Amino acid sequence: MTLTIRDVTKKYSIKSRKTVVNALNGVSLTVEKGKTLGIVGESGCGKSTLARLIVGLEQPTEGSLNWSGAPLGQGVRNGLRSHHTKTQLVFQDPYSSLNPRQTIGACIAEVIKTHKLRAEDQVNARVIELLSVVGIAEDMQNRFPHQLSGGQRQRVAIARALAAEPDLLVLDEPVSALDVSVRADVMNLLVDLKNQFNLTYIFISHDLSMVRHISDDIAVMYLGRVVEYGSWSEVLSSPKHPYTKALIQSIPEHTTVRGIDFENVLEGEVPDPANLPKGCAFNQRCPIAVPACAEKVPELLELTSHHLVACPEVLK
Amino acid sequence: MSKETKAASSKDWVHYYFKSTSGVIGLILVLIMVTLSIISALNLAPIDPLEQNPVDALKGPSGTYWFGTDQFGRDIFSRSIDGMSRSLSVALLSVGIAALVGVFLGVIGGFFGGWLDGLVVRASDVIFAFPAILLALAIVNSLGNSWIDTSIAIAIVYTPIFIRVARGPVLTVKEMDYVKSVRVLGFSTPRILIRHVMPNVLAPIVVQIALSLSWAILTESGLSFLGLGTQPPDASLGLMVSEAQPLAAFAWWSLFFPSLFITVVVVGLNLVGDGLRDALDPARRSSG
Ligand SMILES: Nc1ncnc2c1ncn2[C@@H]1O[C@H](COP(=O)(O)OP(=O)(O)OP(=O)(O)O)[C@@H](O)[C@H]1O
Numbered sequence: 001m002t003l004t005i006r007d008v009t010k011k012y013s014i015k016s017r018k019t020v021v022n023a024l025n026g027v028s029l030t031v032e033k034g035k036t037l038g039i040v041g042e043s044g045c046g047k048s049t050l051a052r053l054i055v056g057l058e059q060p061t062e063g064s065l066n067w068s069g070a071p072l073g074q075g076v077r078n079g080l081r082s083h084h085t086k087t088q089l090v091f092q093d094p095y096s097s098l099n100p101r102q103t104i105g106a107c108i109a110e111v112i113k114t115h116k117l118r119a120e121d122q123v124n125a126r127v128i129e130l131l132s133v134v135g136i137a138e139d140m141q142n143r144f145p146h147q148l149s150g151g152q153r154q155r156v157a158i159a160r161a162l163a164a165e166p167d168l169l170v171l172d173e174p175v176s177a178l179d180v181s182v183r184a185d186v187m188n189l190l191v192d193l194k195n196q197f198n199l200t201y202i203f204i205s206h207d208l209s210m211v212r213h214i215s216d217d218i219a220v221m222y223l224g225r226v227v228e229y230g231s232w233s234e235v236l237s238s239p240k241h242p243y244t245k246a247l248i249q250s251i252p253e254h255t256t257v258r259g260i261d262f263e264n265v266l267e268g269e270v271p272d273p274a275n276l277p278k279g280c281a282f283n284q285r286c287p288i289a290v291p292a293c294a295e296k297v298p299e300l301l302e303l304t305s306h307h308l309v310a311c312p313e314v315l316k
Numbered sequence: 317m318s319k320e321t322k323a324a325s326s327k328d329w330v331h332y333y334f335k336s337t338s339g340v341i342g343l344i345l346v347l348i349m350v351t352l353s354i355i356s357a358l359n360l361a362p363i364d365p366l367e368q369n370p371v372d373a374l375k376g377p378s379g380t381y382w383f384g385t386d387q388f389g390r391d392i393f394s395r396s397i398d399g400m401s402r403s404l405s406v407a408l409l410s411v412g413i414a415a416l417v418g419v420f421l422g423v424i425g426g427f428f429g430g431w432l433d434g435l436v437v438r439a440s441d442v443i444f445a446f447p448a449i450l451l452a453l454a455i456v457n458s459l460g461n462s463w464i465d466t467s468i469a470i471a472i473v474y475t476p477i478f479i480r481v482a483r484g485p486v487l488t489v490k491e492m493d494y495v496k497s498v499r500v501l502g503f504s505t506p507r508i509l510i511r512h513v514m515p516n517v518l519a520p521i522v523v524q525i526a527l528s529l530s531w532a533i534l535t536e537s538g539l540s541f542l543g544l545g546t547q548p549p550d551a552s553l554g555l556m557v558s559e560a561q562p563l564a565a566f567a568w569w570s571l572f573f574p575s576l577f578i579t580v581v582v583v584g585l586n587l588v589g590d591g592l593r594d595a596l597d598p599a600r601r602s603s604g
């Protein structure tokens with residue numbers, strides 16, 4: 001089973017300003033079952049938009065998303081059970097992802113009952129089991145979300161997603177809203193769950209150092225495009241795209257990348273996705289840009305069989 | 317398990333409501349007025365509100381006439397509770413209709429958007445463009461003077477308020493991650509609306525119901541005061557206040573007691589509204 005994302009674009013038209021936001025500009029990715037794909041990029045590069053498309057909350061403007069050949073996400077629109085439980089989403093902010101008027105036990109029980117995943121008399125046992133899997137004590141099931149800490153809420157949100165027995169879990173910055181002290185715990189929990197339930201993950205973050213702990217592959221996104229893609233070890237040890245290098249440079253323990261000075265590269269303004277620059281979207285901030293970069297949008301090309309880069313300059 | 321859970325949460329807010337002194341006082345005031353109305357509706361008033369005793373005209377409060385008498389010698393207490401019963405009936409019917417229709421349209425419009433929402437918003441804007449009391453006057457004028465006509469007029473005037481009170485929060489709540497989560501979980505639209513959207517927009521609606529009941533009572537009194545609501549000789553608090561105006565200088569009770577009833581029920585309903593608002597919002601409660 002494979003997740004296949006092919007040439008996906010997403011445009012939002014904003015009527016009040018008469019503009020069109022190009023949130024995704026042709027994204028193609030594949031994720032094998034049981035693997036974790038990390039997606040990194042600055043704020044606004046379209047990570048959450050891609051997440052919403054994968055779980056079917058929105059439909060792509062162009063392109064297709066398939067899970068082992070079957071189109072993804074139609075289920076949410078059509079109310080078909082067979083589709084929607086396969087992909088689940090964990091949101092960034094656990095303070096808004098749980099219904100404030102539902103106890104956490106009722107919240108998980110509702111998933112099991114609605115989809116009849118257990119016999120009526122087994123529901124309670126299953127709720128307790130799921131809570132214990134994510135490290136929440138059984139006696140907390142009658143609590144409301146506001147009586148829980150951020151970390152506990154995120155664990156509940158994860159348990160609720162697991163209740164639907166998904167194959168693919170999209171984690172949209174699952175720890176960035178949490179207190180630094182609990183981030184590692186939740187990350188470790190996610191790693192455990194993946195192995196325990198043989199899940200496929202898409203792990204989204206704007207922070208490379210978070211992604212590398214969990215990912216098999218990494219996709220670096222910039223303004224709605226993938227600019228570099230490959231196994232995490234290869235991307236991190238020999239990054240090719242100037243944007244990836246700048247991102248790695250911004251991780252505290254990586255101060256220089258092979259002698260090239262990428263300092264301040266990320267300090268410039270990200271171009272407006274409603275008014276994309278001609279050519280490579282990164283050319284205005286790029287330290288190695290040549291005039292041709294402002295002419296043609298670079299394609300993602302193979303460097304090695306499992307390392308792709310969208311920069312003709314580094315492929316030369 | 318979920319039965320226990322539900323019981324715990326509903327007991328919770330009732331418990332919390334009764335911890336608030338003003339909420340309890342409001343509830344007591346409203347219950348007193350409701351009880352008096354029921355007594356009147358069951359014809360258990362001490363004196364027939366329509367009975368005239370010219371010899372006893374304009375008597376002050378006494379053991380026989382608790383609130384005194386008017387210029388025709390009618391018992392002001394019996395007329396006041398009769399008027400209260402009429403006011404509450406009008407308020408309940410009008411707010412009932414306005415809340416049902418307004419919340420339904422507001423929730424559907426806000427959640428689904430599109431042309432339906434546009435229509436709902438435009439229709440309520442048209443009604444909003446008229447001053448409330450003038451619109452009620454115009455509608456009553458074309459419908460008639462029965463209490464049902466009055467109720468329909470007030471319902472039409474207040475429906476757009478409920479549309480707004482429901483629609484605004486629905487627009488916010490439908491974008492919340494918890495609604496997106498249950499969409500991803502594949503819950504049906506009715507389930508999402510009833511279990512996840514409605515409970516989170518209910519608090520302002522409940523508060524609006526309590527406030528609108530008090531406004532409806534004031535509007536009914538106003539219409540009667542202007543001679544377009546309840547017609548003489550039937551008792552109505554607004555009509556009593558209107559008729560008492562020339563008498564107030566030498567028969568204070570004829571103005572005071574009907575006004576007091578209006579005030580008590582309006583204040584009571586407002587206190588209940590505030591108490592409910594706090595009790596229904598889990599985040600406002602102290603932990604526990
Ligand atoms: N519903 C929408 N309507 C209009 N524009 C949108 C909408 N959703 C997203 N966008 C725009 O699309 C672009 C990508 O947004 P997205 O939320 O996917 O970014 P992100 O990578 O998740 O950012 P962050 O790290 O801040 O979460 C942004 O420019 C954003 O303003």
Ligand SMILES: [Mg+2]
Nearest residue numbers: 047048049172
């Ligand atoms: Mg995001």
